[in-house]
Amino acid sequence: MQKTLTTLMTVAMLAQPVGAAGTEAEANHPYVGMWVTEDGRVRHELLPNGRYVEARGSRERAYEGRYEVTGDHIEYWDDTGFTADGDFIDGVLYHGGMVLFRR
Template sequence: MTAATLSHPYVGMWETADGRVRHQLLSNGRYDEARGRRESAYQGRYEVSGDHIEYWDDTGFTANGDFVDGVLYHAGMVLYRRR
């Protein structure tokens, strides 16, 4: 974890328009993903480089995404910052 992670503008809650998938990007470089009523369905670490995000799930699964104009495009999903 770096000081940059602590204050990164992408830290916070991101969710699909229907709220079914929710990514909480934590300031310590970890994430917690909820799916429907299943809280903490996936957890792991993430790193952001510019507008690109890499995920490493605790089970070994990897994924990535990109932030474009305030929207997160990740694994075929579109997530918006929760206001």
């Protein structure tokens, strides 16, 4: 019985979307955390579970969705269907004409 339960749990975890399991490796990824434009107007919070929340001005949850990082490149998929990407270069995130710094 225990072996069957363990197998079912493993299959369920493998069936989750990328980033949904929130593994320790994801939590320790160097890009997880808050990224902010110099004026503080745009804020990207990259969550350890592969999700992000973008705030703009006083709109704390202006955009939400998932993201994937490959090397130093990030791809975003907003929950509304919008897609975007960016690159991390020398500890700075360049995304959609914006420059975001680690907070």
